[in-house]
Amino acid sequence: MLHSMSALPHLSRIASVPVRDVWAHEAHHFTQWLLVNADVLSDVLGMDLELSEAERRVGGFALDLIGTDLQTGATVIVENQLEGTDHSHLGQLLTYAGGTDPATIVWCAAAFRDEHRAALDWLNEHTEEGVRFFGVEIAAVRIGDSPPAPLFRLVAQPNDWTKRVHTENAAAAGTRTPRQSAYEALWQLVLDQVHAKYPSWTSARAASRDSWITMPFGTSGAWYAFVCSGPRPRVELYFGSSDADENQAMFDRFLARREYLETGYGESLDFQPLPGRKACRIAAWGPEGYDVLDLSQHGAMAQWFLAAMDRFRTVTQEVRRAIGEE
The missing domain is CATH 3.40.1350.10 (Trna Endonuclease; Chain: A, domain 1)
Incomplete structure (x- = not known):
């Protein structure tokens, strides 16, 4: 018919x-x-x-x-x-x-x-x-x-x-360590899940061999990061422009809203002025016990990173917009 x-x-x-x-x-x-x-x-x-x-x-x-x-x-x-x-x-x-x-x-x-x-x-x-x-x-x-x-x-x-091929040759020559390979595997898993669930967070698709990867915050001189440099992973907002006074001023404006940020995130946050450096950061820490070299833990690590960043990003973006309207 x-x-x-x-x-x-x-x-x-x-x-x-x-x-x-x-x-x-x-x-x-x-x-x-x-x-x-x-x-x-x-x-x-x-x-x-x-x-x-x-x-x-x-x-x-x-x-x-x-x-x-x-x-x-x-x-x-x-x-x-x-x-x-x-x-x-x-x-x-x-x-x-x-x-x-x-x-x-x-x-x-x-x-x-x-x-x-x-x-x-x-x-x-x-x-x-x-x-x-x-x-x-x-x-x-x-x-x-x-x-x-x-x-x-x-x-x-x-x-x-x-x-x-160049990368594999370099690895064969011993220039890539097991830890760098583990970081690359973890970040590729995280990026794949970010693109599947939160595609607006980043356009990057190539995994890093470092202990961190970054994503845009929305204003120049600041960015989000996933970090896995020890037994406790963290997500952070990093104020890292070349102007130390600008970084401190933005950090202070977030610090003044600490109660709102911690309530929105649901846990305490670590406000780090980083004395002696130009940069400042706000970090949210994960649980202890993760080992990036244990590939069997990568799924749980990626799950924590995405869930933490989702909450962290939501409340910090609210504060960013409020500051922009002042």
């Missing part, structure tokens, strides 16, 4: 929008827009990216954007084009890399020529493991009469298999 035509859904069509109709000027419009909308680039790169400055001077030139991979603390640079790629911008990209020592180099353009995509692939294959080159194609679309929306697409990225 045929369904009536009236029962069929009415669907709009996606239509492309010329990028120059959205961002008329590369430096004044696109670069400035991307500076405050770094999450769009974060999603396509799969990292927690904080862009901190536009038009950074590098010698006699101006780098479009510079920022930080919040999970590793490494420098990220971005070069933009609102047209097809050209040799000039490839040269600029390498010049800026030489002047800023980044771990991640991103080239955004409206279209990539095959030879420039091949050049990024070559750089990914022949540079050291800690350096990554990305090509991101910029586009814009709309559905019906909706406002235009950005549509970014990766056209060049590190060769994960090659990087993995």
